Amino acid sequence: MVSNKEGKEGKRVDVKESEPSEPEEIEEPGPHEKALIKELEDTKKQLEDAKKQLDETKKQHEDCKDSLLRLSAEFENVRKRTLKEKEEFVKYANEKLILELIDVMENLERGLENAKKAENKDKLIEGMELIYKQFKNVLEKNGLTPIKAPGEKFDPYKHEAMMQTITDEYEDGTILEEFARGYMLNNKVIRYSKVRVSKRKEDKIENEVK
Template sequence: MDRSMKRPDNGKNKKSSGNGHDNEILSAFEKMKKDLQKETRIKKSGSKKKITEELEIEELVSEIEVLRKELEESKNIEDEYIDRIKRLQADYDNYRKRTLKEHLEHLKRANKDLVSKLLPIIDNFEMALDAGRKLNKDDDFYRGIEMIHGKLIELLEKENVTVIEPVGEEFDPKVCEAAVTEAVEDEEEGKVLEVLRKGYMIDDFVIRPAVVKVCKKN
């Protein structure tokens, strides 16, 4: 019998069979590795997305905070300008009122000077008229004096000049000057009995105080 036909196995086939099993195991490990890598990528992808969303939210919050601060600063600036405008308006109003008051005071002083110069003339006209009444004068000369006196009084009235009329009132040193005192039983002490010389005012500004007789008890 030919021995070459009956040559025994030398283990080569077993080795080949072992290599195939090893390849299957390696393939399984490779598959597991790929699956793990895929799962890791998925997890990493999800984590990155979450982080990205959180970063975007933080950026939006930061932008909102910046805008809020800018709005507050703008509001503060607006309030500051409004306050400055109000202060300027108040200063202007005070200046205008003060200037107007000073102007009116200046006019009053100017009118006072003018009226003060006219008052002695008016006094003389009134004394002439009183004398004419006592003498029963009714001629053209007397009527001429009366007409001129009337024109002067009209001029004073146009300048808001008024006569101080204190008779029967309590003596007021602000508008009156006591020249004579007299005891009168039926009158209260301190009452003005008679005007000896007329006094005049422009509004509340005394041009000339009234010279008066005052009641004084003994």
């Protein structure tokens, strides 16, 4: 568009007025750009989720660390307490047995004092037998039992053969004599019986032939 305007000297000057420019159109992204934008948005969301999960993991780690420290301290306290209780148990485990043996010991002391003054040996023997029975009862009550030996079949888990006697009067492996009595404590052998065992003549001959 052209308009006439007067200049400084009064002359008319043609001035071309600029026409208003139209706004530029923004080109809509294509499928490739849209896919890229979506991928970036997904990646951003994944990063945010990963950061959130990492923060939660750190918190869980700190909580686990605190719990572990508490458990470690509690375990150490329990260990010390258990060790102390075990020491106390071992220290006083035989307290009841010792108290009963004290009674036997005191009866034996009284028996010895009476033996020094006794004129009747029968009463002295009777008193010693009573003390022996008391002592035996205390041991049996605490789980001690003697191992049977004479006349029994030799058992290597209970008996220790010190001698063999060649004879046909008894079956092979019969215990003929007990040199020292064996004992079991609550079904556990704590001392083997030392014994003499029979061996048949034919068994000896067969062994010599072999």
